[in-house]
Amino acid sequence: MTTQFHRFSAVAAGAAALLVLQGCSSYVSRGITDDGKATEVVFPNIDNDAWLKEGTFPNLDNLRAVAPGVTxxxxxxxxxxxHFREGIASPREWDYIFHFRKAGGGVTTCQYKAIFDKDYKAQTFHWLPAGCGDVLAARAVPAVERPAAASPVAPRRTTLGADGLFRFDGRSLADLLPEGRRKLDALAGDIKATDAVKVTGHTDRLGSQAYNNALSLARANTVRDYLVQAGVPAQKIQVQGRGESEPKVQCAQTGRADLIDCLAPNRRVEIKVFAER
Known part of the structure; x- marks a missing residue:
């Protein structure tokens, strides 16, 4: 009997510890279904539950790229x-704190929640307050598209091979190769304060479409971040990811290594610099 009691106590203690590790939070949404919906969406308390209470200013293009099915x-x-302690036992929801600058000055703070289906792909997305999502529809017209008093000239186009910019499958600043950094430093030195810049990431066709879209956008954002660190005004840079949709070459090699080599021109980051006379 004593042995059984000790076993029961150990199991109970382990279960209690697991609940603690999972957060055992009161803000878990109710009734999350296999297809990623909730009968009651519950948002966490920033002061009590967030590990990153200051939140972040998100990239709006990245937010617009979020869609049902992302992993x-x-x-x-x-x-x-x-930005919240979501637990360790494969949570089915992620929460963020986002700040957005108002046109007339000041900052709006919003909470953002993604709920995942049984395969851990995000399917539904929620804002608090609900109207915060309107910021995604209010896309500002890029400076390069606004009519200007001066006549625009043809943009300078620079194409950098992704294989020379990033380590294999890399996408972050830490993944930039030395040669890639030198090329970006040289480019940043040629960009004037009045120039507008458009950075577009591209991938080859290997991998899923969703993965390639995310990879191309992440690489474009990394190039943008590097140029900003090098002194290019952030508000002058527009980024986008085109995934595999705009290939430069078509390849039919059957060997994987040969196919990867052939598709190299499709893995690239294109940078256009728009200057006024």
């Missing part, structure tokens, strides 16, 4: 790690 890895690439 946790893809969401991490686009938005970063969640």
């Amino acid at each position: 946790k890895d893809q969401l991490y690439d686009l938005l970063g790690r969640p």
Whole structure:
């Protein structure tokens, strides 16, 4: 009997510890279904539950790229790690704190939640307050598209091979290769304060479409971040990811190594610099 009691106590203690590690939080949404919906969406308390209470200013293009079916890895690439202690037992929801600058000055703070289906792909997304999502529809017209008093000239186009910019499958600043950094330093030195810059990431056709879309956008954002660190005004840079949709070459090699080599021109980052006379 004593042995059984000790076994029961050990199991109970382990279960209690697991609940603690999982957060055992009161903000878990109710009734999350296999297809990623909730009967009651519950948002966490920033002061009590957030590990990153200051939140972040998200990249709006990254937010617009979030769509049903993105994986946790893809969401991490686009938005970063969640800002709340979500637990360790495969949580089905991620929460963020986002700030947005108002046109007339000041900052709006919003909470953002992604709920995952049984395969841990995000399917539904929620804002608190609900109207915060309107910021995604209010896309500002890029400076390069606004009519200007001066006549625009043809943009300078620079194409950098992704294989020379990043380590294999890399996408972050830490993944930039020395040669890639030298090329970006030289480019940043040629960009004037009045120039507008458009950075577009491209991939080859290997991998899923969703993965390639996220990878191309992440690489474009990394190039943008590097140029900003080098002194290019952030508000002058527009980024986008085109995934595999605009290939330069078509390849039919059957061997994987040969196919990867042939598709190299498709793995690239294109940078256009728009200057006024």
